[in-house]
Amino acid sequence: MKxxxxxxxxxxxxxxxxxxxxxLTIKPHETLALxxxxxxxxxxxxxxxxxxxxxxxxxxxxxxxxxxxxxxxxDERSKKGIxxxxxxxxxxxxxxxxxxxxxxxxxxxxxPIKLFEFYRSLESxxxxxxxxMDMSQRFLNEGFSGGEKKRNEILQMxxxxxxxxxxxxxxxxxxVDALVSVSDAIKEMQExxxxxxxxxxxxxxxxxxxxxxxxxxxxxxxxxxxxxxxxIDKIDRQGYxxxxxxxxxxxxxxxxxxxxxxxxxxxxxxxxKK
Amino acid sequence: xxxxxxxxxxxxxxNTLEISLDSQDNKxxxxxxxxxxxxxxxxxxxxxxxxxxxxxxxxxxxxxxFNLRDNSHLTFNIASxxxxxxxxxxxxxxxDSEFNGAYADFSNGYNEFKFDCYxxxxxxxxxxxxxxxxxxxxxxxxxxxxxHKNKETYAKMENYGVCEDSSNLSFLGSSKIxxxxxxxxxxxxxxxxxxxxxxxxxxxxxxxxxxxxxQASHAAVVGRINEDHIFYLxxxxxxxxxxxxxxxxxxxxxxxxxxxNQKTIDDIKKNxxxxx
Numbered sequence: 001m002k003x004x005x006x007x008x009x010x011x012x013x014x015x016x017x018x019x020x021x022x023x024l025t026i027k028p029h030e031t032l033a034l035x036x037x038x039x040x041x042x043x044x045x046x047x048x049x050x051x052x053x054x055x056x057x058x059x060x061x062x063x064x065x066x067x068x069x070x071x072x073x074x075d076e077r078s079k080k081g082i083x084x085x086x087x088x089x090x091x092x093x094x095x096x097x098x099x100x101x102x103x104x105x106x107x108x109x110x111x112p113i114k115l116f117e118f119y120r121s122l123e124s125x126x127x128x129x130x131x132x133m134d135m136s137q138r139f140l141n142e143g144f145s146g147g148e149k150k151r152n153e154i155l156q157m158x159x160x161x162x163x164x165x166x167x168x169x170x171x172x173x174x175x176v177d178a179l180v181s182v183s184d185a186i187k188e189m190q191e192x193x194x195x196x197x198x199x200x201x202x203x204x205x206x207x208x209x210x211x212x213x214x215x216x217x218x219x220x221x222x223x224x225x226x227x228x229x230x231x232i233d234k235i236d237r238q239g240y241x242x243x244x245x246x247x248x249x250x251x252x253x254x255x256x257x258x259x260x261x262x263x264x265x266x267x268x269x270x271x272x273k274k
Numbered sequence: 275x276x277x278x279x280x281x282x283x284x285x286x287x288x289n290t291l292e293i294s295l296d297s298q299d300n301k302x303x304x305x306x307x308x309x310x311x312x313x314x315x316x317x318x319x320x321x322x323x324x325x326x327x328x329x330x331x332x333x334x335x336x337x338x339x340f341n342l343r344d345n346s347h348l349t350f351n352i353a354s355x356x357x358x359x360x361x362x363x364x365x366x367x368x369x370d371s372e373f374n375g376a377y378a379d380f381s382n383g384y385n386e387f388k389f390d391c392y393x394x395x396x397x398x399x400x401x402x403x404x405x406x407x408x409x410x411x412x413x414x415x416x417x418x419x420x421x422h423k424n425k426e427t428y429a430k431m432e433n434y435g436v437c438e439d440s441s442n443l444s445f446l447g448s449s450k451i452x453x454x455x456x457x458x459x460x461x462x463x464x465x466x467x468x469x470x471x472x473x474x475x476x477x478x479x480x481x482x483x484x485x486x487x488x489q490a491s492h493a494a495v496v497g498r499i500n501e502d503h504i505f506y507l508x509x510x511x512x513x514x515x516x517x518x519x520x521x522x523x524x525x526x527x528x529x530x531x532x533x534x535n536q537k538t539i540d541d542i543k544k545n546x547x548x549x550x
Contacts, residue, residue, distance in 0.1 A: 050509050053501065078511035090506040094524020100507065103520060107511035139524070156510060 002065045002081055002163040003027050004049070004196070009060035011041075011048045018044045020221035021060070026164065031190060031197040033207050033232060036218035037240055037251065042200045043087060045218070046166040050084040051077050064164075079108050081163030085153040085170050087200075091141040097152070098122070098136040101159060108160070125158040128188075130181050146173025154185050165189070166198045171206040183209035204236040219243065220252050275535070278303040278317070278327060279310070290314040300324045300347075302535070307334035307361060315339070319346035319371075326351070328535050331381070333357035339364045342371035344395065350375045351533050355545050358383040362390075369395035369424075376532035377416075379406040380545040385414040389447075393420065393427035393458075402431040405529035407522075407549055408441030408473075418447035422455045422488075429459075434529070435466040436522055437473040448480040449490065456487035466496045467525055469518075522550050 004026040011019035018041045026032055034042050048055045049062055051074040062069040064080055072080065092100070101122065106112045113121075126133055129151045141149050150170050157165050167186075171179055187210060189195045201207060207229070215232055217225040219240075224247060225231065234242065244251055278293065285292065289312045295303075305327055314337045319325060324347040331354035342348055342365065350363075350373065359381065365373050379385060391400045402418055420429035433445045449460040464477035477494035499521055507517035526546050533539050 052505050073514070074505060074508040075511050075513050075517075078509055084509055086506070086509075090500070090502045092503045092506065092521065092524065094526075094528055095507075095520050096524075100510070100512075100520065103507075103512050103516060104510035107513065107516075160510065 002196075004069075004164055005063050006049070007061045009045070009048065009062065010058045011044055012056045012058050013044065013054060017058070018221055019048065022218075022221070022223055024216060024223055026196050026198060028163075028194045028196055029190075030214065031199060031210060031212040033212035033215040034198055034200045034218060035202075035215060035232065035235060039253070040218050041221040042218050043168050046084055046168050046198065046200065049077075049166060050074065050082060075107065078160075078162075083157055083160060083162035083165045085150075085157060085165065085167040087168040087172070089141050089149045089153055091139075091144070093139050093142050095140045097138055097140050100140050101136070101156065104156065104160060121159055125155045128158060128181065128185055129155045130178070131155055147175060147178045150174055151178055151181065154182050157189075158185060161193070162195065164196050164198070168200050169202065170199070171201050171203060179206065179209070186210045204232050207232050217243065219249055224249055275302045275304045275328065278305040286312050290316060292316040292318070294318040294320060295323055295325055296320045297323050297325045300326060302326045302328065305329045306332065307336050307338075307359070308332040310334075310336055313337060316341065319343055319348055321345060323347070325349070326534060328353075328538060330354070330538075331359050331361065333359055335360045337362045337364070339366065340373070342367045342373060342398075344369045345371060347372045348374070349534070351535070351538065352377040352379075353533075353538055353542055354379050354381040354385070355541070356381060358385060360384070360386040362388040365389075365391040365400065367391065367393050367395055367398035367400065370397040371395060372398070373400040374532070375401065376403045376529060377405075378529045378533070378542045379404065379414070380542070380549055382410075383412060387415070388417045389419065391420045391429065392423060393429060394423050396424045397426045398424065399428040401429070403529060403532050404431075404433040405526045406435045406443065407526060407546070408435065408443050409438045409549065410441065411439070412441040414442070415444040415446065418445075420449045420460060422449070422451040422458045422460060425454065425456050425458060427455060427458045430461045431463065433464045433477075434525055435475065436469070436525055437466060437475050438469045440470070440472040442474040443476070445477040445479070445494070448482055449492070450482040451485050451488050451490070453484040455485050458485070459489040461490070462492040464494045467522070468496060468498055519550055523547070526550070
């Protein structure tokens with residue numbers, strides 16, 4: 001359906017350069033496993049593609065079927081078919097999950113979705129994700145367990161039907177059953193649509209279930225290595241040290257910094273995220 | 275719903291009207307501040323009575339006192355939509371009485387509201403919830419205070435405000451626990467969301483505690499809308515303006531859960547949606 005091309009992408013956060021020239025192409029119906037140690041820019045890449053204003057693009061380009069993604073607002077990127085399943089989905093107090101989902105669906109339609117059609121779609125997606133319909137009446141992600149939040153992200157993906165789904169550690173916090181629900185949903189989309197995926201995970205287990213078409217390893221803010229599934233198996237067995245010796249790349253250590261806290265954010269959680 | 279001021283023996287003395295209620299079946303009364311024929315209104319809830327009073331505030335400047343006798347229960351809902359007002363509500367509570375107050379303020383212009391709750395009797399319990407929206411040059415002040423004067427008393431207040439344009443909002447007030455009011459608990463929370471740089475917002479909850487054996491907490495937050503929340507909503511295709519509206523509605527709508535009259539709930543919803 002759509003091809004995403006990233007060229008020489010440089011991204012900074014609070015004047016610190018995180019991405020230092022990323023080149024990557026995702027073709028329709030591909031599933032890319034994006035792997036690498038913590039703090040090397042995987043989540044930054046996905047956030048920059050989605051347009052998170054905290055991440056400043058200092059150089060490079062991102063295009064979707066030739067269209068300049070960097071000129072689009074965040075909501076325009078979503079409406080063009082880009083979806084980000086977040087590592088830490090925001091808890092938004094007061095905003096009812098169902099109202100949010102309806103607003104998101106209506107944002108990409110000319111006429112608002114009929115109540116019955118919305119209910120039917122929500123019921124079907126909730127069933128697939130093994131989510132109780134009661135959750136739709138709770139505030140968005142507020143009080144959800146880690147696993148519920150991740151399943152709610154995939155539920156949104158099912159309802160919004162994007163062309164490119166970027167899933168950032170969607171398997172963290174999931175029990176075995178929930179992991180199967182998530183991977184089944186991804187597999188169904190892989191089999192029945194032309195959707196493409198960028199999937200970040202630290203565990204080979206998810207990749208074994210969804211079978212990525214290729215693998216990219218991000219080190220020090222760049223794609224250091226691309227290849228097939230054998231890379232995942234090797235990392236699973238040996239970690240990342242072999243890359244240092246085989247490619248001659250010195251792997252930098254992760255920085256830990258405190259985040260700014262604002263209304264609705266829990267200071268403790270913000271620190272724990274890092 | 276029964277008009278609180280109808281069919282009552284009205285005796286105005288010294289610019290004060292005094293009414294006694296003896297309902298034990300949770301009767302619902304309505305009260306329009308503007309219709310109070312004098313400056314001061316005193317409402318006595320007799321022992322074991324239980325009533326709900328819905329008050330729609332129009333332009334008014336009144337003093338209202340509720341005296342809750344032993345084991346009585348008052349739910350007091352206030353909604354104001356259009357006109358400026360300046361009112362003072364006092365609640366005096368006897369043993370095991372209960373007061374639940376909620377104020378949905380979507381009025382324009384100037385509003386100065388003062389609320390003093392005296393938990394005089396053992397085991398008295400009071401809760402207070404407020405949601406207010408300010409736009410343009412609106413100027414509003416809410417001073418909410420609880421006085422724990424006996425043991426095993428409980429009070430909780432939650433004040434939520436949204437400021438836009440050049441508006442000015444103050445959440446003031448205090449919770450005082452006197453010596454001897456042991457095993458009491460008091461909790462305060464004030465949150466103001468500020469949209470524009472010309473807004474002035476102040477939240478100052480204070481605790482004055484003269485007893486060791488108590489539970490107390492207070493929290494005040496004044497800040498801009500959370501950028502992570504905006505990003506999350508816009509990343510699903512919702513335009514930024516619509517996302518801000520959803521978040522603001524989410525900030526103000528929970529006040530509805532404290533109201534029990536459907537027409538008033540609908541009126542508040544309409545007003546919130548019109549003004550946001």
